[in-house]
Amino acid sequence: MSQERTASRQRAEAVLRRLAGEEARLREDQWRAIEALAVDRRRVLCVQRTGWGKSAVYFVATALLRQELDGREPAGPTVIVSPLLALMRNQVDAAARAGIRARTINSANLDEWDEITAEIHAGAVDVLLISPERLNNPDFRDGVLPRLAATTGLLVVDEAHCVSDWGHDFRPDYRRLRTFLGNLPEQTPVLATTATANERVTRDVAEQLGTEAVTPGQPRPDVLVLRGSLDRESLRLGVLDLPSPAHRLGWLADHLDRLPGSGIVYTLTVAAATETTEFLRSRGWSVAAYTGQAEDADRRAAEQDLLDNKIKALVATSALGMGFDKPDLGFVVHLGAPPSPIAYYQQVGRAGRAVEHAEVLLLPGTEDQAIWRYFASLxxxxxxxxxxxxxxxxxxxxxxxxxxxxxxxxxxxxxxxxxxxxxxxxxxxxxxxxxxxxxxxxxxxxxRLRRVAAARADEQQAMLGYAATTDCRMRYLRDCLDDAEAADCGRCDRCAEPLFTAEVSPAALTAAQTFLGRPGVPLAPKKLWPTGLDAVGVPLKGRIAPAEQALPGRAVGRLSDLGWGGRLRGLVGPGTPDGVLPDDVAAAVIEVLKAWAHGDDPWPHRPAGVVAVDSRTHPVLVGSLAERIAAVGRLPLLGRVTSAGPPAGPRGNSAQRVRTLHGALTVPDPLADALIGLDGPVLLVDDLVDSGWTMTMAARELRRAGASDVLPLALAVAG
The missing domain is CATH 1.10.10.10 (Winged helix-like DNA-binding domain superfamily/Winged helix DNA-binding domain)
Structure with missing residues (x-):
């Protein structure tokens, strides 16, 4: 090693000690990356496991590049393109420990943009973290980006698999990096990092970052590709095959105390995360929910509680993924399988980064494939x-x-x-x-879209294969990621004696069955019309008139519920046959009505009559539902709100639904006559609430025809 390179490594080691402590030392692969970036000014693609130390590489490289060495002018600031605010917050704190001045421009600090931009231009910022979406914000793109690109000393693309639509978490905003790359000064070093890329994704990332191959499958000679072993020695993988959602919840309530430290319980849907959190709390566990539908402040508070070990687990959807950094995370449990081994590997990689052992368990469900199909439809x-x-x-x-x-x-x-x-x-x-x-x-x-869809289907089959394999599970995941060093781990439930069994205590199973068997979810009434309806000839805008609104309603359950979801998907899901309302679902409807009448948030008045929505897909089902309610409640069956419009399209937006329904729903004269003088609200029944606009528009027509109020009731809510 030359004297110059020896001195550079010594400086790099000093920076690392400030960052990670006096005992920290750079590994050879980390130094190779830093040397290529800070000394040789090359492009580097690192495909390395979680915990490898990618932040150490770009912070140390930044510190070296920002120094005035051997007559070379200090480089400009490092720009880190990062996918999540959580990661940005962690990185700003980590940079400060190494004496590196880091700032971030994101949607949460708009009032600081001018100040930060001025600091960048004054050379007072060493690291700027931005989201990929920021690259095409008009103000940032036109006012900040050109000068920033011209002065960038190092570009870091974190979670670079997002560049590729072959990857499990494709984000189109990442492709704008090619424009950024084209505006960089010559010989500006670039670092791209990911822990979850197979060979195909690696090649595609290289292409998208402007490192096109000279020959197919081979990166450009000036690009250093560092692909390391993806084994995670601290992780012990296992799969438990349990027969129902109740068994899975019961198992979790029984065994959380055997899982080390604090951890994450992943679910596939928001509804499942909410239900799991509520059930575990009812069994005495301190847990919190983390979903994309939660407020940012609530998500941040939940993250911090887990970081501080104030809770046993965070019950999360994939909204908690890239960027969450808790080195001592003791376990990851999945209630339901992600749709690919690569996505699964990334999520379980959150665990065991700074502890000797971490437990990773998959509890797959029969409903997983239906959920995969739904997300694929988007x-x-x-x-x-x-x-x-x-x-x-x-x-x-x-x-x-x-x-x-x-x-x-x-x-x-x-x-x-x-x-x-x-x-x-x-x-x-x-x-x-x-x-x-x-x-x-x-x-x-x-x-290309067909090829990507086929690749997604193959990944789903591979995930099913992971659950069923009789061979080493870690080796299976590493093979899916094209890890050339894949070998049996000696730790998983296939290589060694399983640590956990599928046993569930009768008490926990009964509690879970009772919890999941409770029917009833609220239906919030619409209060505002979608914007832009006047552009398509619909004269509705602003607030829905109170005299035309529905009251809050109820449904038996959501299609994504752990409890009633499976039963309802088989009854009103896409392509299901029509038929008479089954007795078990009829009993659940009666339970919902009883709870609605006597619960904490009861209806203001008892219904005085029943009206059905004219269903295009399940007329017999909706008709028998209305008849059953009328008979049990001793209410008059008043008729149907008829529809003359085309059937609803799958998963359409609100404006299109209102456009289709406007003028298409009719209250027939006999029904209108029956509404006159009716002493109480109408109970309006349907099979499935998707966008919610059919119920809203039908209720509007009933109110306009004379109904004093409308109480919506559905078998299921989509989503």
Missing amino acids: AFPPQEQVRAVLAALHTDRPLSTQALEPLVDLRRARLELMLKVLDVDGAVRRVRGGWLATGEPWVYDEP
Whole structure:
């Protein structure tokens, strides 16, 4: 090693000791990355396991690059593109320990943008952390990004698998990095890191980052690829095959005390996270829920409680993933399997980073595949919907996402994903006030979309294979990630004696069955019309008139519930046959009505009559539901709200649903006559509430026809 490189390593070791303590030493693979970045100014792609020390690499490299050495001017600030605010907060704190001045620009500190920008231009910032979404914020893109790119000393792309739509967590905003790369000064070092990339994702990431291969599958000669072993010696993997959601909840309540320290319980849906949290609390466990639907302040408080070991577990959806850093996390349990071994490996990698042993358990469910199919249905839209959006954007003024919704039948999350992809592809551009079409030619890449969908299907089969394998589970995961060093771990429940059995105590099982068997979820009434309806000829806007609103309603359960979800999916899910209301579900409906009448939040008045919604998919089911309620409650069956419109499309947005329903729902004359003088509200029944607009519009027509109030009741709620 040359004298210069020896001195650089000594300086690097000194920075590491400030960062991680006096006993810390750089491993050879970490030094190779730092040397390539800070000394040779190269591009580096690190595919390394969680806990390998990627933050140490880019903080140490930053410290070296920011020093004036051997007559070389100090480099500009390091820019870290990071996916989550949680990671940003952790990294800012870690940088401070190493004497590195780090700032972040994100949606939570808008009032600090001008101050931080001035600090960057003054050279007072060593590290700037930004989200990939920030790269296309119009103010940031046009006002900050050009000068930032021109002065960047090191670009770090964290969780770089997000660049690839072959990866398990593709984020189109990451592809904007190619523009950023194109504006970097020559020989600016670049570091891309991920713990979850197989060979195909690695090649695609290299291409997206502008490191195209000279020959297929081979990175450019000036790119250093550091791919290490993905074994996690501290993790002990296991799978428990339990017959029902009640068994899984009961098992968890019985065995949480045997799991070391504090940890994470992952669920596939928000409803499952909520139910699991509530049940475990009822059994005396200190746990908190963490989902994408929670307020940011609540999520941060839950994170901190876990970091401080104030709770035994965080019950979380995949919203808690990349960026959460608790080195002493003692266990990860999955109630339901993620749709790919790669996603699973990333989530379990949160555990065991600074402890000798951590327990990792998968409790798969029969409902997992139905949930995978639902999320797969939210992929990139078909060509005719994309073309409709592009046509709508060929205007002289930008359109917001809300303004686009009445023009195309896509839910907002899916519409926003599509717009981001089109933006990256150059077909649209985000500007102040919304989106504009660029007029650039654009090709719908259907072959690639089919290949990605096929890859997703293969990953799902591989996840089923993980649960069923009789071989080493860690080796199976490492093989899925193309780890050339994959070998039997000697620790998992296939290599060694299983630590846990599937035994559930009768008390815990009974408690879980009782908990999950409780029917009844609230239906909140709509109070505002979707925006932009006037653009499609629907004269509704603003607040729904109180005299046309429904009252709060009830449903037996959600399709995603751990308890009633499976039963209801088999009754009203997509493609299910029509038929008479089964006795067990009828009994649950009666229980819901009893609780509604006498519970903590009862209806204001007892229903005076029953009205059915004219169902296109389950008319016999809805009709028998109305008849059963009328008979048991000794109420008159008043009739149906009829529909003349087309059947509802799958998972459409609110504006499109209102557009379809407006003028299509009718209260027939005999029903209108029956409403006159009715002494009490109408009970309006349907099979499934999806967007909620059928119930809202039907209730509006009933109120306009003379009903004093409307109480919605459904068998199920989608989602």
